[in-house]
Amino acid sequence: MTMTLPLKCRCGAVRGEMQPRRAYTRATCYCKDCRAYARFLGDPGVLDEAGGTDVVPTAPATVRLTAGVEHVACMSLSPKGALRWYAGCCRTPLGNTSRNTRLPYLGLVTACLDATPQELAATFGPARRCVINTGSATTPVRATPMAFVGGGLGILVGMLAARVRGERGSPFFNDDGTLLREPEVISREQRRELERAG
Template structure:
């Protein structure tokens, strides 16, 4: 069941097979908040500073137009790769740097409105890193545990089978499809404090 992936200006387009999604999560970590500020897209964050993400197999994501606008950044030399559309700075996904870790966290802001709710449900979400939330967030320990199993089970199984991430995020040699911009420690701290710069 593919749903449209699209940047805000429409130059980068594609699709995500939500049938290959493992879980839906809202992440309140300071780096996800900093990423939204880096992009100048604080509207991506919910009222408590969370980013809505669909955990999926990386090859469930396809770019069908505007691949030249794909860009990446990272908060540190070893941090996650955070993918976005350079044309309008729409967040797309987060991936580990190691293509052997078969995971992509697709930011729902780039997906067709309502598609994620219709497929995965609006309420069955895992909440993570709530200590960095900017307002109170209700925790659900059992949902977190079950969601973690739904995410890390397929990742571990893919590793055992020797699967690795490929297009659109990595090339055949396992290198990132784009060289990421790695920001300085000082810039990361500014963004975490709320300075969009």
């Protein structure tokens, strides 16, 4: 039997599960885009003290939504940017995907996983094991070059394996490859305000 980890938004309307053994790695991203996304949601609790977001890169097929699909919403910071999915009911971040349905990548935000920090560490490794975009952190963050290389290789190998296995399916795309929801694309002015905030 495959072990799964429960997923739920803060209010409990959106629920699901993921297969943690198939996660590519665990990373903390300090890029301005992830920070703007968290501020768009109005949820500063997503960011760590240096402005980083804890994510678990995985194949979209490893995640399944079991309730509240009607509450799932999408936004993008630009017309061609990544798709950033969240629970519209309480604005809990869910994850980031490419607009290309053939790319087996989902950056699952750990804030939506129903697990304690200790459980997350036991399952995926410690937070900040692999840090990326540290130059954009709001306070100094020590780079992890070896973990960065290892994490990058883990993502590439995992994506290649998912392609070879012919994995299909994503909780954020319909069976015909269309988006579950059309994204709200924010304006450049809104994006600048979000980048200035905090």
